[in-house]
Amino acid sequence: MLITLLTACSASRPAPVVGVHARGQIKADGRHYVVAKGDTLYSIAWQAGTDVPTLARHNRIPAPYSIYPGQTLRLDVPGATRVVYRVRRGDTLSIIAHNTGHSVADLATLNGLKPPYRIYVGQPLNLRAHSATADEGQVSSSAVPRTGPGKTRINPSRTAGTSTPAKATKPLAPAPGKAYAGSGVQKNAAVNATIGWQWPTAGPVITGFSLAETGNKGIDIRGSRGQAIKAAAAGKVVYAGNALRGYGNLIIIKHNDDYLSAYAHNEVLRVKEQQSVSVGQHIADMGSSDTTDVRLHFEIRYQGSSVNPMKYLPKR
Template sequence: MGMSGRLLKLMCINLVLLTLVTACSASRPAPVSGVNARGQMKADGRHYIVVKGDTLYSIAFQVGTDVPTLARHNRIAPPYAIYPGQALRIDVPTRSQYRVKKGDTLFSIARRTGHKMPELAQLNGLTYPYHINVGQRLNLGTRVPNNKAVTISKPNAAPAKVATNKPKASSAPNTGKSSSTKGSAPLAPPSGKAYPAKADQKTATTSGAIAWRWPTEGQISSGFSLSETGNKGIDIKGNRGQAIRAAAAGKVVYAGNALRGYGNLIIIKHNDDYLSAYAHNEQLRVKEQETVSSGQHIADMGNSDTTDIGLHFEIRYQGTSVDPMKYLPKR
């Protein structure tokens, strides 16, 4: 067989091998996209395949929704048990936003969007007198507003007019101080039942509101961002092994490393509305289903699944990321 014949035979073999490889790979599930847990997405992009180590809380956290919404979407009843190999629908409705216009008030926006004003204020971390700015984006959530009234400090006061000055930046300054004027007082009490703190905890309240505290000491290296690919929490620099503490009393609903990009992660449920998350830990000191008090040592700072040593801290309200600086006390 001449040189040209051998080349032709080799090309035919390569073509057959390439066809076989393509056919085999086409039948496999698509790689994870959007949901950064260890499981896999189905090819349709609307289903997630549960793997060992997943919880409904960890999956909802990555999807950007809350557990009740994801559970209802999949007809899963409490206590929300899932199993490896189970296909979950993750095509839950996305949370919408409203851009504030001149002349708007929080009251007018709430009425127009079908919300109760206290609920809309709580969803966006706003406190009395509810100042909003032209161009500011307000989270509207996906839920139909419930009928539970939320206690606010001055319920009979007239709604505040929109400020025409330039909106304040939502990212946190490097000094670690909040640009909000609120101090250690919590926001309006959430409607859900809160897990109580210990009786001797100084930051605890008796009104059912969450009393937030800083999860660790250190300088803020990156602040919160509302952009689609922005930081969904704050990053705090520190030293390896530094104590990470619960920002409020609650129950550990996730403790593991199944979510890519978060490393050793802890998620604490504080009530039916609020979660807090603590990522990139060196070592976890609590387990799932464990009840923790405010300020309890829950992990050691590290750099798991990242390059720099520090804590990535998030607060979620009904599954939506909110700016922790609007909740944490001044320091």
């Protein structure tokens, strides 16, 4: 009987992953992600800087995009440039984070590191991915910090202690006519912006959008604790939680096949995953989760790439 039970268990398919928490581990090569319990393609795609259809197509995952703990996914999706930093003697994760414009939590999440964040000389660390233009072969000098006293030199060479941009591999089955690259994405997004956007909350913009590798991928709006955060457009909640480090209590809303919006650092979340929301609906209360002061970090992504929210929001 015991042998029969063991045989039945080994033959059964693992339970599908539920939730949308990016808790898995990025392998040392920076190109592969090992799925953890709680992951879905939405959380992994958000972390990798791509969109769900592209990530699914690149890994030959059919709809409804079921993934399983322990499954390895390829992150070298078409249109993305991967930047890798190789650890050198004397480095700590805190030093690397400071010198490359990341937070320690951000680097830890990107590389699947856990406290006390031990690293070793020569170890490749994946930096935040960004979309590249179709003919872009390296990160521009404005996209990374300049060399200075105590600073880490970032350049396209492959020597230890440097970051290396790597072109993505050829897509397995790219969708015809779709653009995923930097300036091209910005132009296409502007042309296809048919959604009726509104401001997610009141208050001054204290940090603007930047296309730089280490720049702000959205805008930050100052306000008061408990202030209402509203859906910038109608859609469905595909994420509501706090498992993506650096975002605190986060909500991601899918508006259509191209557009997502995100609302980070909230005090209270007032919607649940898979819930449909209307434009202007109260979805959260402003807070300071995973940041130093009370603010809303707001992002819009078009086909997985960050775009400037100020180009979509009405003037005020």
